[in-house]
Amino acid sequence: MGVDESKCIGCGVRESVCPEAFEMKDGKSHVKNPDAECTKKAILSCPVGAITE
Numbered sequence: 001m002g003v004d005e006s007k008c009i010g011c012g013v014r015e016s017v018c019p020e021a022f023e024m025k026d027g028k029s030h031v032k033n034p035d036a037e038c039t040k041k042a043i044l045s046c047p048v049g050a051i052t053e
């Protein structure tokens with residue numbers, strides 16, 4: 001799983017949906033734990049589809 005940083009608009013939605021797996025750094029989202037349970041929900045919640053499986 002990864003984040004397409006060129007698409008990410010830094011909205012922070014997925015960090016609030018799944019704080020175990022993601023963290024914001026420098027205004028962009030980064031993966032810290034790709035095995036967290038909530039990642040599927042987070043992928044669906046990204047408004048710009050920047051999260052890939």
Ligand code: SF4
Nearest residue numbers: 008009011012014046
């Ligand atoms: S939900 Fe998508 S656009 Fe928003 S910070 Fe996360 S990766 Fe970026």
